[in-house]
Amino acid sequence: MPGILAVAEQRNGKLRTVSGEVVSAARSLADALQTEVEAALLGPPAIREAAPELGRFGAARVHVGVHDAFEQYSPDGFGGTLADLIRAGDYHTVLFPASALGKDLAPRVAARLDVPLAADATALDIESGELIITRPILAGRVFARLTLEAAPRLVSVRPNVFLPVERPATANVVPLAIAGSPEQWRVVVRETAAAAAGQVDVAEATIIVSGGRGMKGPENWHLLEALRDAIGTGAALGASRAVVDQGWRPHAEQVGQTGKTVSPKLYFAVAISGAMQHLAGMRSAGTIVAINKDPDAPIFKVADYGLVGDVAEVLPRLTAEIRKARGI
């Protein structure tokens, strides 16, 4: 039986959380198909030490491709190397993270292998031996169940949706040959500016603090930033379309149909009324908290917990209570 390949992701020599999710998702498919999981990890030489950890999520073998130039993502270097690995192997399915990097990488590999790609899956099931993929379309207003009539099946999986499952095991590490060399790679990442340490993309954050028009202006965003900081690692700021259209916040933070579709474990909708296109983008969150002074705002219909009140009064209290609960 062909195996499952999980493409892991690292940053600065450390595995990213999404790597555990992708390998665990691969493991559950492999269990249903009674086959093995392999992982692929590309990065700078420092990742060699981190690679065996992927065994904890169920990978029997990890193909590790290192290059000094892989301190930065290289579309050509990563794409060519993975395409070579997949061509040489025999895989039933290849899973990518639908992270910022994975959304660039997976279509490149798909085109090089000439097989279709199902992007941003939120559920994977094996039924009668076939892989059934569930993925949202129209920013989550419709869910499609589909199959891929090709081999291998290429799928990217949405961050935060597939839970990492750990077991006591380590993986065998095998070196992976890098395709080409930096002189042949056309696209070059020159520099990454101003990405503050520890910042997570809103599409990958486990907790999102989102603000809407009811925040009244960008000068009030310090209230949301304080809440984000009180929550700690993995939390990111989000924004409604109205806020981005007003120029209060960058588009990178926008949640909704013309922004990002997100599935964090906890979503705070602060002073967001809940337009249809916004609800579509966040309704698959684990738990939704709505804070709004209008008790009739549509956001309360999808919220698990609602609090009616003025954000200027509620947010400082919420930040203080969370800090107190966390002992900081």
Add this chain to the structure above:
Amino acid sequence: MKIVVCIKRVPDTESRIKLGADGVSIDRAGIKSVISPYDEFALELALRLKESQGSGEVIAMTLGDKDSNEQLRSALAMGADRAIRLDGTADLDGLATAHAIASELRGVAPDLVLTGMKATDDDQQQVGTMLAELLGVASISVVASFEVENGRVRAHREVEGGVEHVDAPLPALLTITKTEFEPRLPRLQAIMAAKKKPLEEKPAARPQGRVKVLAMSPPPERPAGRVVGNGPDAVPELVRLLREEAKVL
């Protein structure tokens, strides 16, 4: 410079979505359609690039049925010089769509291809990048702004709270996110003039799709929530519920 902008006709983001009777499609009847918003940003950047260089050609291209001519005419009204419609259907197999566009673009041989970073209906974020790979040209995705100089493109991507500067040789393909330039609203005169601009229609050389849709359904309903209380005094109870009941803090 010859610039091609690939656009797609999609349902307006504010429209009500109905599923088709077959259970595997969206019913587009009576739904207002628009150029996918990111494609519109891409078109605006293409027009600005042509204007800044003082010469060149902007070609709007789509794969779709006859209804998509409406979006091509909008692109012509915004300022595209000519349009090409590949007659066919873009289903969820983005690679098959990329193949169809690639086979046309090999003849057009553009210096630069721009398209939205994703279509707001299928949300796959793949056709542009696949198209570049099939054409064998460099590509950069999710670009917020760029400059062209000495046969190279320098693009700026939004990543995780920062900006990444990426460099590639021409010909190249860029997928465009929201930019600082709002797409222009064409004047009546431009809309009239667009009717006379060339719009070429030809069959799409699109291979058979290999993504089979089994079912489409509305999103799962969320269980009814509750209002914890009013004002700051309800905050301690909210935090208690998030910690002890939902266990998410």
